[in-house]
Amino acid sequence: MAQRGFFITLEGGEGSGKSTQVPVVADFFRQRGYDVVCTREPGGTKLAEQIRSVLLTKDPDEDLCDKSELLLMYAARAQLVETLIKPSLAQGKVVISDRFDLSTLAYQGAGRGIPLAEIAALRQVAIGDFAPDLTLLLDVPVEVGMARMRARGKADRIEQAGTAFFERIRTGFREYALSHPDEVALIDGTQELAQVSAAVTQVLTERLGAQL
Numbered sequence: 001m002a003q004r005g006f007f008i009t010l011e012g013g014e015g016s017g018k019s020t021q022v023p024v025v026a027d028f029f030r031q032r033g034y035d036v037v038c039t040r041e042p043g044g045t046k047l048a049e050q051i052r053s054v055l056l057t058k059d060p061d062e063d064l065c066d067k068s069e070l071l072l073m074y075a076a077r078a079q080l081v082e083t084l085i086k087p088s089l090a091q092g093k094v095v096i097s098d099r100f101d102l103s104t105l106a107y108q109g110a111g112r113g114i115p116l117a118e119i120a121a122l123r124q125v126a127i128g129d130f131a132p133d134l135t136l137l138l139d140v141p142v143e144v145g146m147a148r149m150r151a152r153g154k155a156d157r158i159e160q161a162g163t164a165f166f167e168r169i170r171t172g173f174r175e176y177a178l179s180h181p182d183e184v185a186l187i188d189g190t191q192e193l194a195q196v197s198a199a200v201t202q203v204l205t206e207r208l209g210a211q212l
């Protein structure tokens with residue numbers, strides 16, 4: 001029987017350390033013989049990266065309205081799922097995405113206040129019932145993440161929003177994780193880097209080890 005692929009996503013607020021953990025997840029699967037494709041959202045394909053640039057670049061002459069932001073997130077996601085993720089999974093590869101649909105619930109839903117029913121309707125159009133096999137949510141208090149991002153330098157358009165926006169996002173992420181424990185593993189991102197990586201590896205082993 002052909003090897004099945006896996007779709008793993010990393011989620012979290014600004015500076016949560018999710019991008020830092022992508023190589024840890026990739027190594028976990030490579031050591032078990034899988035071909036791994038790493039991608040990110042919004043973006044990951046040529047056209048989706050163009051959409052990312054519209055989403056993250058602040059235009060001095062015109063604000064992107066919340067509904068356009070939501071629609072563009074799903075336009076980028078539909079493109080990524082159809083042209084990269086599904087074909088890779090069909091070849092038995094592991095796809096690891098730095099952010100995916102849970103970010104939309106957190107940022108556009110909890111953050112911007114767009115009703116979850118409207119988001120669900122758009123998700124159905126864009127990607128149907130397609131979903132990750134497992135999501136790793138890196139959780140850090142907003143002030144910890146912001147301090148890390150300040151150390152990194154310039155903020156993008158979305159990162160320029162205020163602290164209250166990011167508190168709502170963190171709450172949105174956490175509430176979803178706590179109410180969907182089978183889909184999302186909540187990981188304490190405030191630990192030392194090596195400890196976070198160990199926690200990531202432990203979750204993958206416990207949740208997927210028997211299937212690999």
Ligand code: Z5A
Nearest residue numbers: 014015016017018019020041042103104107148158159193
């Ligand atoms: N967005 C959205 O609104 N709706 C959606 O549906 C989607 C996205 C998909 C793009 O995100 C923006 O799009 C994002 C959400 C929105 N905007 N905001 N705001 P992105 O993923 O490209 O960018 P980001 O969220 O700003 O994340 P990032 O830059 O990739 O950072 P990170 O992944 O959270 O953290 P990191 O890069 O791994 O680490 C940040 C720093 O902390 C770095 O210097 C590390 O060395 C350090 N670090 C990492 N781990 C540790 C530990 N454990 N201890 C100490 N220091 C650490």
